[in-house]
Amino acid sequence: MATNPIDSCWRCKKNWAKNRKILVKCVLGFGHKTSGGSNGDYYLVTDNSDDDVLNPKPGTLRHAVIQKRPLWIIFARSMHIKLSQELIVQSHKTIDGCGADVHISYGCGITLQFVQNVIIHNIHIHHIFPSSGGLIRDSEDHFGFRTVGDGDGISIFGSSNIWLDHISMSESQDGLIDAIQGSTAITISNCHFTHHNDVMLFGASDAYSKD
Template identity: 70%
Template sequence: MEGTKLTSCLILLACFAAFIPTLNAQEIELEDASYWRERALIAYNRTLGAYKPYPHLVTSHTNEQVRRMLENTTNDTRRVLRGNKYKGPCMATNPIDNCWRCNPEWADNRFRLADCGIGFGKPAIGGKGGPIYVVTDPSDEDMVNPKPGTIRHAVIQKGPLWIIFGRDMTIRLNQELIMESDKTIDGRGAKVHIAYGAGITIQFVNNVIIHDIRVHDIVKGSGGMIRNSVDHFGFRTESDGDGISIFGSTNVWIDHVSMSKCSDGLIDAIEGSTAITISNSHFTDHNDVMLLGASNHQVKDKHMQVTIAFNHFGKRLIQRMPRVRYGFVHVVNNDYTHWNMYAIGGSQAPTIICQGNRFIAPRSDRIKEITKREYAEESEWKSWNWRSEGDLMMNGAYFVESGDPATVENFERDFNLVKAAKGIEAPLITKFAGALNCLPGSPC
């Protein structure tokens, strides 16, 4: 009898012991839900504040900067730069690069980069004015108490921070890297690879710059306890395997990044993210390249405004360059040399203004069309404003326009706007797209 009682007590104790972690997990889950709801509300208020009611004024400002740059570039210089390889002195071919890249003292004034943005993400200044944090350790072992000197320790710090790297390194993230606001990840001066692990998550934050890094071979993170700030950590579910995920965030600028081979998308911007510029980057070897708006039910993406400028969409890409739901997207002076389904797609009535791009169609006659409307009949999509102006279409490429033919022209007339550089200039403008090889004391 006593043995039976003892056994019963032991069973009860074991059940209670097993129940305690369940209670703790539930408490953590409830606390996390409340924490992220509050973050989401703050983030959405920033989305509303960042929204531009006259987006064509932003597109015109971008076009004007390119025009001025090209006017100061001689025809002889253009002929030299249009070759496949260039090994001469530093020459900037677009206004972002002209702002900083050929200055040999760039390493002594890294903050200068923050003044060089264009488009909807121009307000992003990242960690300008804050301390410089040098990443010296490529390891990523403790998700809750990250080791000082690692990138995970850097991105969770409070206040503005400009993050650089002490040497060449490959960082394999064990779980998604969750950033705080007011951060710059600046890979200049080192060859930095984020690879063979999880990707970068920019969630419910503001004011981020990611510059001159290589992101590739990204896989899903299993989830678990992860710290996202000095003051908070919590449970995260499995990450998608995106290279860079922008989730409910504002004022984000991604520049001179090389990306390929991620489990999901290379770059996603969803959940009311806005005021974004993606520029000077090189994309290869991927299916779903860029997703802007992930859900038909997420109407807050109507406030999404994105500039895609001076990028090279290169070898072995399939689709989504970008694929857009809702929102307003300016696709300007990019070079599209490969796609295997389509280049630019969308649903849910986005506005897509394509100006001065070069599109080289694949050999197959079945995939010459640049555009693809998804989940909509022509009677619906014919009212969507998708316009092509000054694009160079080669090898049979064609762009199916829709919406008001005077969409761009009316703004140009009413606000005296500047037209984009022609598509024939796109190979020159994107000449140095992708991660750079910068050495302190020399131009990039």
């Protein structure tokens, strides 16, 4: 039985697996305009490896999130994904772990930097360590040098229209969720945070007016 308006909107639907994108009608709060990858195709993640951050293998989560077109990303089975570097997500994406037990763990975290319209839903993120930096592909047609990361579970930097829902998070090296550099229109709902002190950071500097 659903106990809140978001869950009652989708979770009790018997055919949710055939109509996953109904989820976008359920977002409330500051991120209520977020639609993620609902205007795009489904992308099925079949491979939990993350061996090549410059030329990600098709079927991996990293290959999915760097695509420039809208995508609704789902998982072929339950899996643990150990990210070798931060996972840089392009705009107009949904990462939807419903129907599988998906863990991003014992590696690097997720970065939303200068993007918009991203949904992350129903995954576990835990035991996140700082990224070592280096050359990382952030889109189909671009890669660049990244500095050493802080070890955040999810880093939201200069981004808007973000919805984080039903995410279980614990034990990141730095914060579980950082939302900084003027990030706005964000809803964080139905999430579970444990075994951590610095859970959420909203705005990082008094000197930056947009924070």
